Amino acid sequence: MAARLLAGLPRRAVIALALVVGALVVAPWIVNDYLITVLILILYLAFTGQAWNIMMGFAGQLSLGHALYAGLGAYIAAALFTRYGVGPWVGVLLAMPVAAACGAIIGFLAFRFGVAGVYFAILTIAFAEFARIGFDHLAIVNAAAGLFLPVAQYTHNDLWRLRGDPTMFYYVILAATLAVLALCRILRQSRIGYFWLAIREDEEAARAAGIATFRYKMYAVMISAAVTSFAGVFYAFFYNNLFPEQVFNISQSIQMILGPIIGGVGTLFGPILGAFVLTGLAESLTAALTACGVDLPGAEQVFYGVCLLFVVGALPEGIWPWLSRRCGIAERTA
Amino acid sequence: MPFDVYLNVAVSGLLTGLVYGLMALGLSVIFGVIRVVNFAHGEMMSIAMFLAVVLFSAFHLDPLIMMVPIAAVLFAFGYALQSGLINPFITRPEHSQFLLLVAVGIIIVNVLLIVFGPDARTVQTAYGFDSFQIGPLIVDAAKVYAGAAAVLFAALLFAFFRFTRVGAAIRACADNHTGALVVGLNVERLYALTFGIGAACVGAAGAMMTLIVDVTPMIGPTYTLLAFVIVITGGLGSMAGALLGGLLIGLTEALAGLIFTPSAKSMFAFGILVLVLLFRPQGLLGKRAA
Numbered sequence: 001m002a003a004r005l006l007a008g009l010p011r012r013a014v015i016a017l018a019l020v021v022g023a024l025v026v027a028p029w030i031v032n033d034y035l036i037t038v039l040i041l042i043l044y045l046a047f048t049g050q051a052w053n054i055m056m057g058f059a060g061q062l063s064l065g066h067a068l069y070a071g072l073g074a075y076i077a078a079a080l081f082t083r084y085g086v087g088p089w090v091g092v093l094l095a096m097p098v099a100a101a102c103g104a105i106i107g108f109l110a111f112r113f114g115v116a117g118v119y120f121a122i123l124t125i126a127f128a129e130f131a132r133i134g135f136d137h138l139a140i141v142n143a144a145a146g147l148f149l150p151v152a153q154y155t156h157n158d159l160w161r162l163r164g165d166p167t168m169f170y171y172v173i174l175a176a177t178l179a180v181l182a183l184c185r186i187l188r189q190s191r192i193g194y195f196w197l198a199i200r201e202d203e204e205a206a207r208a209a210g211i212a213t214f215r216y217k218m219y220a221v222m223i224s225a226a227v228t229s230f231a232g233v234f235y236a237f238f239y240n241n242l243f244p245e246q247v248f249n250i251s252q253s254i255q256m257i258l259g260p261i262i263g264g265v266g267t268l269f270g271p272i273l274g275a276f277v278l279t280g281l282a283e284s285l286t287a288a289l290t291a292c293g294v295d296l297p298g299a300e301q302v303f304y305g306v307c308l309l310f311v312v313g314a315l316p317e318g319i320w321p322w323l324s325r326r327c328g329i330a331e332r333t334a
Numbered sequence: 335m336p337f338d339v340y341l342n343v344a345v346s347g348l349l350t351g352l353v354y355g356l357m358a359l360g361l362s363v364i365f366g367v368i369r370v371v372n373f374a375h376g377e378m379m380s381i382a383m384f385l386a387v388v389l390f391s392a393f394h395l396d397p398l399i400m401m402v403p404i405a406a407v408l409f410a411f412g413y414a415l416q417s418g419l420i421n422p423f424i425t426r427p428e429h430s431q432f433l434l435l436v437a438v439g440i441i442i443v444n445v446l447l448i449v450f451g452p453d454a455r456t457v458q459t460a461y462g463f464d465s466f467q468i469g470p471l472i473v474d475a476a477k478v479y480a481g482a483a484a485v486l487f488a489a490l491l492f493a494f495f496r497f498t499r500v501g502a503a504i505r506a507c508a509d510n511h512t513g514a515l516v517v518g519l520n521v522e523r524l525y526a527l528t529f530g531i532g533a534a535c536v537g538a539a540g541a542m543m544t545l546i547v548d549v550t551p552m553i554g555p556t557y558t559l560l561a562f563v564i565v566i567t568g569g570l571g572s573m574a575g576a577l578l579g580g581l582l583i584g585l586t587e588a589l590a591g592l593i594f595t596p597s598a599k600s601m602f603a604f605g606i607l608v609l610v611l612l613f614r615p616q617g618l619l620g621k622r623a624a
Contacts, residue, residue, distance in 0.1 A: 298444035
């Protein structure tokens with residue numbers, strides 16, 4: 001299994017991957033609590049970026065409303081937990097099909113009626129905004145007042161109920177990120193992955209070649225949505241509070257997709273690299289400005305925006321394709 | 335509730351809708367010609383709103399008059415943005431353009447935040463509480479002036495595209511990019527001009543909008559979304575469609591705010607957007623792409 005996953009990667013890439021994973025596994029023994037929280041955020045964004053990349057990077061369908069699927073996952077698991085005491089893993093089992101079904105509805109409507117490109121992207125925003133305002137008025141999840149998970153000092157980590165210290169959450173999200181990386185690798189190398197690539201590159205040609213483009217685009221949306229909803233469940237149990245205004249906000253969707261775009265759309269490691277670069281950048285800007293004694297709310301965001309402009313201007317394909325070529329660890333192109 | 339309450343709210347919504355329409359017109363012109371979706375549109379409008387607020391509070395200059403110089407400032411901003419940043423991106427994929435404009439939006443929001451702070455600002459004109467009464471109808475004077483100014487501005491724009499040589503050249507770029515290059519049009523300069531015109535629309539709309547709502551640095555993204563909803567409802571690239579979409583969304587928001595709750599009003603706007611995208615993807619007045 002592992003051998004098949006790694007087949008086709010240059011030896012240097014395998015060694016680099018092993019080193020990075022090893023470093024991440026031992027990180028909690030070395031770094032402090034603050035950095036663990038930052039790493040959790042990075043891995044969360046790497047995970048969601050990877051999930052978004054299935055839809056956009058592989059199948060070429062631009063979604064700007066992925067906050068919808070994360071938000072649904074978060075709310076379903078949190079509501080089950082707070083109202084009925086049902087644990088998060090059961091919540092995941094419900095959240096994933098619901099998110100996939102929502103993705104299927106949006107995909108069905110859009111693809112059946114020929115909504116594509118920018119229009120499709122804006123349709124996804126519309127559904128996410130619809131959900132945001134809807135949940136803001138949905139009494140069963142406390143509407144705009146927010147849904148809170150009970151928080152206490154935990155003496156031991158309860159993995160089954162996902163209650164515990166940040167280190168436990170760190171390993172959960174690390175495992176999830178590696179799992180979704182493997183999933184993406186498998187998808188990419190399977191029949192469905194090649195169909196997606198064909199659709200992304202030229203949909204009409206793909207259809208002419210006999211690919212059921214509608215069906216495979218639907219698969220892309222549904223898989224992407226289901227995977228994203230897992231991240232939402234994690235979000236709910238890690239942050240313990242949910243406000244529709246936050247979880248369904250378009251800024252969440254944007255945050256999820258900045259990583260893969262900066263890292264490299266359609267690549268396997270781009271979303272992970274992008275999450276590290278962007279979150280690292282944001283955190284170091286905050287630290288640097290604090291060290292310089294600058295206390296201007298918004299200043300780091302301005303620098304962040306300028307850096308985004310610079311990266312997208314200098315590296316149109318993203319950082320990973322450029323970096324992997326330079327280091328000789330590029331995947332052999334299929 | 336008596337009928338004239340509905341009527342009053344509807345008229346007020348329609349007048350606000352005219353200003354929305356002008357804002358959306360800017361987005362529509364930019365997309366129709368350059369084929370770039372301006373994800374920093376609302377943020378650009380908040381620049382104009384702050385300019386209007388500052389001019390008013392410092393020099394007591396009326397936003398309705400100041401909309402002309404403000405539109406000129408935004409024109410220069412849009413021209414510079416297109417020729418400096420966006421022109422190299424016109425052949426890039428959509429997500430790349432999206433990232434570029436999102437970054438521009440982030441910078442605008444946070445520069446405004448640094449300069450003006452997070453508090454809401456407002457303009458209190460002498461006619462702020464005046465109203466006109468026509469039969470059972472009572473309408474805010476400020477909204478009437480703003481709506482009339484929006485119509486005037488839009489009419490000037492129609493005339494520009496219809497009757498001037500530059501306007502015709504821009505329409506040529508929109509119809510056929512390669513053809514425009516072949517006949518020797520300076521497409522990059524025309525694109526910069528177009529982005530400037532779109533920015534001027536949103537600048538004028540922003541100045542008027544200060545008569546209707548308060549401004550904070552954070553309202554930009556909300557108006558970006560609203561502009562999308564309006565433009566797609568009316569038909570991307572159709573100028574009359576943008577105005578019609580503005581009226582429709584303004585009316586919907588006003589009535590939804592009255593019948594349900596004000597905080598749910600944009601849900602109905604998004605509901606309309608979804609319906610339009612599904613049943614008439616080219617928008618109410620848009621032409622279906624060949």
